[in-house]
Amino acid sequence: MRSMKRLQIIACVFVLFITGCAGGGGVSDTGPRRQRNLITQNEIGTKDYRNTYEIIQALRPQMLRVRGSIGLAVFVNGIKMSNGTQSLYDISPLSVGEIRYLNSFDATARFGTDAPDGAISITTK
Numbered sequence: 001m002r003s004m005k006r007l008q009i010i011a012c013v014f015v016l017f018i019t020g021c022a023g024g025g026g027v028s029d030t031g032p033r034r035q036r037n038l039i040t041q042n043e044i045g046t047k048d049y050r051n052t053y054e055i056i057q058a059l060r061p062q063m064l065r066v067r068g069s070i071g072l073a074v075f076v077n078g079i080k081m082s083n084g085t086q087s088l089y090d091i092s093p094l095s096v097g098e099i100r101y102l103n104s105f106d107a108t109a110r111f112g113t114d115a116p117d118g119a120i121s122i123t124t125k
Contacts, residue, residue, distance in 0.1 A: 036060065039099040041125070052096055052122065053088035063101040068117030073107065075121045080114055088120070097123045 039059050049055045056063050064085065066072065074081040074088060081087035100121045107115035 036062070037101040041097055044093060044096060049093040051089045052091040052093060052099065053085070055093055055096065056088065056099060056120070060099075060101070063099075063120060066117070067104065070117045072117060073111065073115035073119040075111060075115075075119055077122070077124055080111070085120070091122060095124045097125045 037060075039055060043059055044055055047058075049058070053064075064072070071084050074084055076087075076091065083090075100123075102110060102115070102119045102121055104116055104118045107117075107119035110121075111119060
């Protein structure tokens with residue numbers, strides 16, 4: 001009886017091993033995986049955007065969702081923009097290196113109490 005139980009366990013482990021090896025491992029051949037909190041210069045590409053707001057709206061609209069009563073803070077190269085998300089209309093897409101969304105926890109840790117509802121951090125070229 002004991003050897004039968006041991007045989008069942010071995011068979012079960014073998015099936016799980018084969019199933020794990022046969023799976024694709026989540027690998028996709030559709031290109032590099034997009035990060036949901038980051039827009040890179042490569043993604044912006046050669047598309048004709050008029051401003052940074054349009055870039056975010058087209059590629060990651062969830063970044064613009066207001067999550068608190070104060071709203072998102074916008075930082076360009078670590079400097080806070082006084083108009084919040086309105087300042088995104090004034091930033092040329094040609095100057096953008098990357099756009100990163102920081103949740104409230106990460107934004108507060110990086111920028112202090114100036115960003116309690118999250119932040120969009122833009123690094124220029």
